[in-house]
Amino acid sequence: MRSIEEINAKIKAGKVVVATAEEVVGIVKERGVKEAARMVDVVTTGTFGPMCSSGIYFNIKQTTPKIKCGGGRVLVDGVPAYAGWAAADIMLGCTALPEDGPRNAVYPGLFKYGGAHIIEKLVKGEKVKLEVKTYGTDCYPRKEYTAELGLDDLNDAVMFNPRNSYQLYNVAVNFSKRTIYTYMGVLKGRLGNANFGTTGALSPLLNDPELRTVGIGTRVFFCGAQGYVAWPGTQHVPEPARLEGGLPASPSATLALIGNLKEMDPAYLRAASIVGYGASLAVGYGLPIPVVDEQVMAQCAVSDEDITYPIVDYSENYPLGRSADLGRVSMAQLMSGSIEIDGKSVPTGGMASRARGRQIAGELKRRIEAGQFLLARPVAALPGATLAEALA
Amino acid sequence: MAKKKLVFSFPPLLIHEPVTSNLIRKYDLEVNLLRARIQPREQGRIVAELSGTPESISAGVAYLENQGVQVDTLIQEIRHYSDRCINCTACTGVCPTDALTVDPESDEVVFEASHCIMCEACLAACSYGAMESLF
Numbered sequence: 001m002r003s004i005e006e007i008n009a010k011i012k013a014g015k016v017v018v019a020t021a022e023e024v025v026g027i028v029k030e031r032g033v034k035e036a037a038r039m040v041d042v043v044t045t046g047t048f049g050p051m052c053s054s055g056i057y058f059n060i061k062q063t064t065p066k067i068k069c070g071g072g073r074v075l076v077d078g079v080p081a082y083a084g085w086a087a088a089d090i091m092l093g094c095t096a097l098p099e100d101g102p103r104n105a106v107y108p109g110l111f112k113y114g115g116a117h118i119i120e121k122l123v124k125g126e127k128v129k130l131e132v133k134t135y136g137t138d139c140y141p142r143k144e145y146t147a148e149l150g151l152d153d154l155n156d157a158v159m160f161n162p163r164n165s166y167q168l169y170n171v172a173v174n175f176s177k178r179t180i181y182t183y184m185g186v187l188k189g190r191l192g193n194a195n196f197g198t199t200g201a202l203s204p205l206l207n208d209p210e211l212r213t214v215g216i217g218t219r220v221f222f223c224g225a226q227g228y229v230a231w232p233g234t235q236h237v238p239e240p241a242r243l244e245g246g247l248p249a250s251p252s253a254t255l256a257l258i259g260n261l262k263e264m265d266p267a268y269l270r271a272a273s274i275v276g277y278g279a280s281l282a283v284g285y286g287l288p289i290p291v292v293d294e295q296v297m298a299q300c301a302v303s304d305e306d307i308t309y310p311i312v313d314y315s316e317n318y319p320l321g322r323s324a325d326l327g328r329v330s331m332a333q334l335m336s337g338s339i340e341i342d343g344k345s346v347p348t349g350g351m352a353s354r355a356r357g358r359q360i361a362g363e364l365k366r367r368i369e370a371g372q373f374l375l376a377r378p379v380a381a382l383p384g385a386t387l388a389e390a391l392a
Numbered sequence: 393m394a395k396k397k398l399v400f401s402f403p404p405l406l407i408h409e410p411v412t413s414n415l416i417r418k419y420d421l422e423v424n425l426l427r428a429r430i431q432p433r434e435q436g437r438i439v440a441e442l443s444g445t446p447e448s449i450s451a452g453v454a455y456l457e458n459q460g461v462q463v464d465t466l467i468q469e470i471r472h473y474s475d476r477c478i479n480c481t482a483c484t485g486v487c488p489t490d491a492l493t494v495d496p497e498s499d500e501v502v503f504e505a506s507h508c509i510m511c512e513a514c515l516a517a518c519s520y521g522a523m524e525s526l527f
Contacts, residue, residue, distance in 0.1 A: 185482045186517045193485035272519035349485025354499040
């Protein structure tokens with residue numbers, strides 16, 4: 001139907017037609033898959049929610065005399081950073097906590113500050129305190145270094161997500177009698193509430209469930225910058241059980257994402273203090289899907305009614321790694337404000353922001369239409385996937 | 393029958409005054425205590441819903457103010473900062489009174505302070521500091 005190169009030529013000529021994943025649901029209903037696929041060149045998606053598998057690595061400008069952070073001990077705003085690489089490369093994950101932080105000692109802990117808050121500070125243009133203590137060598141004699149550094153003071157700063165873009169995620173509930181505090185939020189006892197972490201019809205990989213258009217090298221919207229799919233994400237399931245229509249039955253595909261922290265916008269990332277659980281980073285990400293054939297459009301037409309998620313008990317089954325069939329529930333039901341489990345009406349709440357996901361899909365659409373964002377041909381398929389013919 | 397949710401702040405000298413009892417007996421009010429924090433020799437604070445005729449509520453409030461109690465509306469006590477909110481909606485699932493709901497058009501969080509009973513469940517549910525209690 002059309003290649004990436006043809007789409008990019010249309011973007012450069014200002015003639016590209018882009019629709020968000022929400023908009024195509026209506027377009028396909030009105031005109032059918034064939035006509036919609038002819039009409040729309042690119043479908044944009046978006047999500048914004050906590051992704052604990054987020055971190056940064058950065059390179060500091062060398063001091064005089066020089067210092068070797070590798071093998072030493074590095075603190076950023078009192079939070080231990082990883083210093084197991086070369087002299088000036090440091091890594092900081094968003095869930096890292098200050099050494100003297102109370103964690104869950106006074107349960108549930110508040111986790112007011114951690115790696116995520118440092119990452120957010122840097123992107124906002126604020127400075128953080130770097131403290132290095134190391135052992136000194138002939139070539140790197142310095143043993144201690146303290147400095148206030150901002151993003152502009154660093155040679156490089158890169159955001160990396162070993163895992164992001166989970167293709168489908170659990171709906172979390174709590175069958176126990178007491179309130180529990182999880183990465184899926186506060187879950188009240190006796191099925192007091194149900195939390196979901198998805199933007200449904202806007203969710204990136206639910207619009208390309210077989211990964212026919214996305215692969216290593218795909219360019220994405222990543223916290224306001226142009227990022228890339230670097231690798232399959234950790235825990236990626238190459239051949240998941242699928243439901244009718246091709247959607248996975250349980251959490252399956254994931255992507256590893258990478259992007260330049262210096263180009264990121266604080267509007268699209270936020271530090272999260274998840275009570276009783278820890279620090280995390282809410283990451284805004286959007287995947288552009290090139291409409292290279294009709295099948296792509298048919299799958300992008302997925303609606304909130306079509307997508308169903310497994311219900312998982314987080315009081316016992318999840319922590320103990322047990323599986324129990326508690327049924328499935330659709331995104332449309334989740335967004336109605338309550339679902340029914342065991343004959344009980346259970347109020348629902350989200351962890352991922354549908355409103356922000358819509359904003360990201362819209363912003364990505366605007367950038368493509370304005371010629372500021374070109375699509376990238378994937379250089380390799382993800383494990384278990386076969387790229388569409390036009391991309392192979 | 394009118395209802396009003398109010399916050400009463402007591403100076404230390406008034407902690408021994410049986411104000412709740414007086415509101416019930418002298419002013420014919422139903423007093424539903426939602427929250428209370430009373431520390432001897434320090435300030436005491438009560439969140440209560442008063443039910444009665446508009447006149448008896450006004451008279452009861454006037455009695456409290458004459459005693460030196462500061463009376464505030466509940467709306468000033470718990471706040472939703474929309475600039476900090478990412479509209480994830482986690483708070484809406486734990487709110488027992490529908491003070492926090494999702495606008496079906498925009499999918500954004502809506503806070504209706506008059507429905508709030510200050511249970512503070514939303515404080516723990518919000519990871520972004522968008523809900524704040526001044527109680």
